[in-house]
Amino acid sequence: MGRPALAATPEPPYYAVVFTSKRTTEDPDGYAAMADAMAELASKQPGYLGLESARGPDGVGITVSYWTTPEAIMAWKAVAEHAAAQRLGRERWYEAFELRVCRVERAYGFRR
Amino acid sequence: MGRPALAATPEPPYYAVVFTSKRTTEDPDGYAAMADAMAELASKQPGYLGLESARGPDGVGITVSYWTTPEAIMAWKAVAEHAAAQRLGRERWYEAFELRVCRVERAYGFRR
Numbered sequence: 682m683g684r685p686a687l688a689a690t691p692e693p694p695y696y697a698v699v700f701t702s703k704r705t706t707e708d709p710d711g712y713a714a715m716a717d718a719m720a721e722l723a724s725k726q727p728g729y730l731g732l733e734s735a736r737g738p739d740g741v742g743i744t745v746s747y748w749t750t751p752e753a754i755m756a757w758k759a760v761a762e763h764a765a766a767q768r769l770g771r772e773r774w775y776e777a778f779e780l781r782v783c784r785v786e787r788a789y790g791f792r793r
Numbered sequence: 794m795g796r797p798a799l800a801a802t803p804e805p806p807y808y809a810v811v812f813t814s815k816r817t818t819e820d821p822d823g824y825a826a827m828a829d830a831m832a833e834l835a836s837k838q839p840g841y842l843g844l845e846s847a848r849g850p851d852g853v854g855i856t857v858s859y860w861t862t863p864e865a866i867m868a869w870k871a872v873a874e875h876a877a878a879q880r881l882g883r884e885r886w887y888e889a890f891e892l893r894v895c896r897v898e899r900a901y902g903f904r905r
Contacts, residue, residue: 686815686853687891697895699811699857701845703798705905733813733891735847735855741798743847743855745811751898771903779799779845779902783809783895786863790891791883793817 684720688731688747693785695730696748702770702778704740712774719766726760728753740776747785754782796832800843800859805897807842808860814882814890816852824886831878838872840865852888859897866894 704712720732728749736742748754757763770778816824832844840861848854860866869875882890 686851687813687889690891690893693893697811697893699809699895699897701799701847701857733853733855735813735849735853737847737849739798741845741847743845743857745813745855745857775903775905777799777902777904779802779900781802781805781809781897781900783811783897785811785893785895788891788893790889791887792889793887 684724684732686733687790688733688745690730690747690785690788693788695785696751696754697783697785698746698748698754699781699783700744700746700778701780702742702744703776704736704742705774705776706740707773715766715769715774719763722760722762723757726753726757728756751782796836796844798845799902800845800857802842802859802897802900805900807897808863808866809895809897810858810860810866811893811895812856812858812890813892814854814856815888816848816854817886817888818852819885827878827881827886831875834872834874835869838865838869840868863894 723729730747732746734744835841842859844858846856
């Protein structure tokens with residue numbers, strides 16, 4: 682998808698959605714395709730700043746998306762294709778998840 | 794380590810440190826041992842609420858630790874063994890990282 686692995690976010694404050702999930706073993710191909718499609722669709726929403734994602738061999742994954750405002754997060758939640766993906770997530774793909782909406786207050790980085 | 798994959802955090806507000814990193818290919822065993830030791834040590838600090846972590850086959854990892862207050866986060870950053878691990882991270886283990894300190898404002902979860 683050409684996204685950088687680490688999101689190039691602006692100076693705080695901005696907002697983050699931390700989505701931690703445990704996958705079922707069902708439908709890995711369908712899940713992967715939807716995850717890619719949702720990352721692509723998110724990147725086109727107003728207020729999107731970036732996205733980072735990792736999933737380990739134990740099925741635990743963390744996706745963090747970054748947004749300018751809480752209103753941008755609410756709007757993204759309500760996008761029709763995203764709402765459909767959320768329903769499939771509960772029905773099929775996730776054993777469990779936690780979603781946390783956060784205000785990023787400070788940040789720093791390191792590059793070799 | 795016996796940690797649950799998804800942290801059982803209280804009602805917001807509380808704080809999160811989102812640490813996204815790209816590993817070098819150096820020293821996988823040393824890194825894994827230190828990551829386990831730091832997760833264990835973090836869990837004993839005042840104000841610790843939980844930790845979630847995932848790393849994918851591309852070397853991108855996200856670790857989110859949860860804390861009661863920003864002061865608890867600052868104290869954890871300064872713990873001597875943790876400061877030593879941070880130095881090794883920059884010298885050896887990380888190609889790049891971003892660390893973001895966040896205030897968790899709302900949260901919800903799902904269990905099958």
